[in-house]
Amino acid sequence: MEPSHARPNLAISAYQALKRDIIRGHFGADEKLVMSRLKERYGTSTGPLREALSQLVADRLVVAISQRGYRVAPMSLAELNDIYDARAQLEGLILRLAIERGDDAWEASVLASAHRLAKITEVNTPDDLLDSWDQRHQAFHTAIASGCNSPHLLQVRDGLFHQVERYRHLWLQETVMSPAALDTKRQEHAALVDVIFERDVERAGQLMRDHLMTPVPIITRVLKARHIR
Amino acid sequence: MEPSHARPNLAISAYQALKRDIIRGHFGADEKLVMSRLKERYGTSTGPLREALSQLVADRLVVAISQRGYRVAPMSLAELNDIYDARAQLEGLILRLAIERGDDAWEASVLASAHRLAKITEVNTPDDLLDSWDQRHQAFHTAIASGCNSPHLLQVRDGLFHQVERYRHLWLQETVMSPAALDTKRQEHAALVDVIFERDVERAGQLMRDHLMTPVPIITRVLKARHIR
DNA sequence: TTTTGCAGAGACGACGATATTTTTAGCTGG
DNA sequence: CCAGCTAAAAATATCGTCGTCTCTGCAAAA
Known part of the structure; x- marks a missing residue:
């Protein structure tokens, strides 16, 4: 038995590539997505591309205008502020549920991912450091959220995360992982883990919401520099 | 200036029709969606249909299996319980924010929609009664939720609502709007409005969560009768 | 039980039809 | 006579259908 259908069709790969390119800013906000350009960039024809674009419309990363393309x-x-606020509130809710519902295995996985995040050492370039830090950072927060034990809440959390990634990308590009900055973050995360293990719902929620909102001022600056209001 | 580009292309209308048919149960759970059947049912060819299906995949109403269709x-x-729980928790969060953030206009619209819901009189058939009650009921809850002032939280709320509609449809079919049942509901809603206007976050959240969970036992019964576990 | 062949379904690209955007020519008012 | 506006026409892009190739699933035979 094949473990998983390992062959994605062209629509799926085009979807992933397009999503990545939009998040990374290769296609800027409001930019028209012309079929002929996409065809040559991704090496497929209009059929699979339209499918990919349809899914991105559902993800709210692309808007479709009937008879006028994408x-x-x-x-x-406004979107930056609302989406970060929504995420912070939702993550607070999920954290509360996780503290109420999480079992021992959950505590163990939180501890483990916190440890992996704190002990980042083997890196070559600053870029590698940022990449692996970000990856472990996401894993840490996902481990915490998983405790809520609700696939649908986690699915909703994922959806908002994908929508915020475009803004988050701007933040990552601005961020320099100096030893000092890294240590500040480490302390934030340690404090979070502490209150979680104390099962202090109120303080944990407040810490989590504040933690999630920290990138907003930096991204605001970047957007203003680009004359986006 | 054209009033509004009111012409939806075939992909959009196929999407709406298909979604409706899935929610209403014309296509049952796990049923294979064969292209040739869909083509004749909706009178379009595979192109627009694949676009519609792609969006439904993003909505989680349809699953795609590569090279094996939809x-x-x-x-x-399990999904019934999780999705209703997730909705109840989310609605509780949104209600808390609405109470904290809602202004006078919000209070007014809550009051107005509660009134419209309570005063359903002019109806012809029982079906009409159920339809218009349901419509006003949704409007009532949406009015409450709108106070949170966050487009993204409302969007997430909408997404979960669309996912639950298939289950909710089963509930609506079972429900008989007897005067007694109608009055029970009316009292629930009146109590909700009361605690909202008292700005009692804790009690309001509890009432709202309980209110949203009421259909679950009925739907559970229906699913079990259909041997769905 | 494994293999092989066949029928049917899906994935993809190309073409023709339809809609939109841009260009250009003509017209009107100052 | 020129600037600005309107309308027609050309160019460009999207939308939808169809044909072809490939893959899957089933059944029959070894």
């Missing part, structure tokens, strides 16, 4: 969804300070 | 997403008691 554009990258706009970005704005 | 199926209606499965239904299960």
